[in-house]
Amino acid sequence: MAKAIVITGATSGLGLSHAVYLLSKGYTVFGTSRKKNPDLKELKKIYLRDHTKWKFSNKEKTEVKAGRTLAPKKIIDNLDDLLEKIQFYKMDVTSDKEVNDTIKEINEKAKAVNGRGIDVLINNAGISFYESAEGLSMENWQKTFDTNFFGVLRTVKAVLPFMKERGEGQIINTGSLGGLIAIPFQSHYCASKAAIKLLTEGLHVELRQLNIKVSSLTPSDVNTNFNKNTGKLTNGTFGELDSINLKEMIDNNPMDKKSAHFKKSEQVWSVIIKNLIVMPPPIAISRKVTRIIKARKPKLNYYAGDLLQQFLLLIVRRFVTENITYFILPKYYGM
Numbered sequence: 001m002a003k004a005i006v007i008t009g010a011t012s013g014l015g016l017s018h019a020v021y022l023l024s025k026g027y028t029v030f031g032t033s034r035k036k037n038p039d040l041k042e043l044k045k046i047y048l049r050d051h052t053k054w055k056f057s058n059k060e061k062t063e064v065k066a067g068r069t070l071a072p073k074k075i076i077d078n079l080d081d082l083l084e085k086i087q088f089y090k091m092d093v094t095s096d097k098e099v100n101d102t103i104k105e106i107n108e109k110a111k112a113v114n115g116r117g118i119d120v121l122i123n124n125a126g127i128s129f130y131e132s133a134e135g136l137s138m139e140n141w142q143k144t145f146d147t148n149f150f151g152v153l154r155t156v157k158a159v160l161p162f163m164k165e166r167g168e169g170q171i172i173n174t175g176s177l178g179g180l181i182a183i184p185f186q187s188h189y190c191a192s193k194a195a196i197k198l199l200t201e202g203l204h205v206e207l208r209q210l211n212i213k214v215s216s217l218t219p220s221d222v223n224t225n226f227n228k229n230t231g232k233l234t235n236g237t238f239g240e241l242d243s244i245n246l247k248e249m250i251d252n253n254p255m256d257k258k259s260a261h262f263k264k265s266e267q268v269w270s271v272i273i274k275n276l277i278v279m280p281p282p283i284a285i286s287r288k289v290t291r292i293i294k295a296r297k298p299k300l301n302y303y304a305g306d307l308l309q310q311f312l313l314l315i316v317r318r319f320v321t322e323n324i325t326y327f328i329l330p331k332y333y334g335m
């Protein structure tokens, strides 16, 4: 019987793409998020946006035009059907009760289908704000860790009793290249992803003897609505901006205007916005996820996405001193 996969944060970006791709490969997919009944038309719009090749159409790189579709025709033609087949559950990863109850419910549902229960947990839900380390309130620092770090730990703790009982299972935690290097005005996010990296290493060693395979997946930047969602979370007035309208996104730097860092943050925000739109689509990461699930002996860590970004960062981290790295990095962001 097909493996049953739980994906957190399945209503957007990477999580939505994993759900669609894994369903297209015959897996049973349970998608979770904070939404009770996600609007499938909205999800389709997001999926198509994320899987379009966008090209800059002016010199200032503030306008883009749509190029070809980056997902296979077979998926695009069956998208409505695939979205219908995702079994959605509301599960806010910051709530102990919601996570425990929902994972139990999904496990029962999965068991009824495959006779085993949840085979694979993909921890993917994640958030970020756009603010300096000093400027971000303690409440929002905690919110970042409660989602990106404790959200993962909470879900792992909820699923482990079922996996241990069966003596098998697999967990994939989503990291970020931002967990290897601190991006300006995202140190809360980077710190939470660095913590995930070490949590995953610990779990990998501890759970191996119980036949529960734990890996981390470290994507490069990926073209999703992540920046838009970051803007919305940071500043309510960011509203419903169209993430394809780069000029509008850039002009609406969500950082607090009263911040001492606001002036510097303008250029950094512009670099971040212009960068993401030309990055690989989420399906590039979903293909790697499928390989991890199929691997007989999954490795501890997998990188996926933009090759140049991965290569540069790994070279820099290995061969360039931190003093030099953090001398060059602000220049890249125009600080």
Ligand SMILES: NC(=O)c1ccc[n+]([C@@H]2O[C@H](COP(=O)([O-])OP(=O)(O)OC[C@H]3O[C@@H](n4cnc5c(N)ncnc54)[C@H](OP(=O)(O)O)[C@@H]3O)[C@@H](O)[C@H]2O)c1
Pocket: 008, 009, 010, 011, 012, 013, 014, 015, 032, 033, 034, 035, 091, 092, 093, 094, 124, 125, 126, 127, 147, 174, 175, 176, 177, 218, 219, 220, 221, 222, 223, 224, 225, 226, 229
């Ligand atoms: N995009 C990139 O460049 C990139 C690069 C490296 C790593 N990543 C990581 O990849 C993961 C997905 O990113 P993305 O780009 O796909 O972001 P996204 O488009 O903003 O999607 C985030 C997902 O997380 C869910 N979520 C947020 N808070 C939640 C909570 N408290 N409980 C449950 N679900 C929650 C959202 O669903 P609802 O709002 O419906 O709850 C949404 O489905 C994140 O962990 C991110 O850090 C992204």
